[in-house]
Amino acid sequence: xxxxxxxxxxxxxxxxxxxxxxxxxxxxxxxxxxxxxxxxxxxxxxxxxxxxxxxxxxxxxxxxxxxxxxxxxxxxxxxxxx
Numbered sequence: 285x286x287x288x289x290x291x292x293x294x295x296x297x298x299x300x301x302x303x304x305x306x307x308x309x310x311x312x313x314x315x316x317x318x319x320x321x322x323x324x325x326x327x328x329x330x331x332x333x334x335x336x337x338x339x340x341x342x343x344x345x346x347x348x349x350x351x352x353x354x355x356x357x358x359x360x361x362x363x364x365x366x
Contacts, residue, residue, distance in 0.1 A: 285335035285336065287336050287341055291341050294328055298348060300317070300321055302351075304318040305318065321352070325349050329342060
């Protein structure tokens with residue numbers, strides 16, 4: 285897998301996931317979109333880690349997915365970067 289090409293191909297999706305995870309309030313459509321991007325991102329993370337292991341791209345995506353998961357589960361605080 286060309287990790288740079290894969291990351292570039294999905295960058296807009298990951299940025300949208302980041303935006304949705306940071307919104308203070310989500311309407312129904314935005315909440316559905318957050319879940320869709322979360323599920324797609326989880327699949328993409330699996331592809332990256334299968335092909336390349338623990339690389340910076342997988343770590344960044346993993347952190348983004350953690351923040352999104354906290355957003356839709358209603359948990360109170362975001363994980364801190366390591």
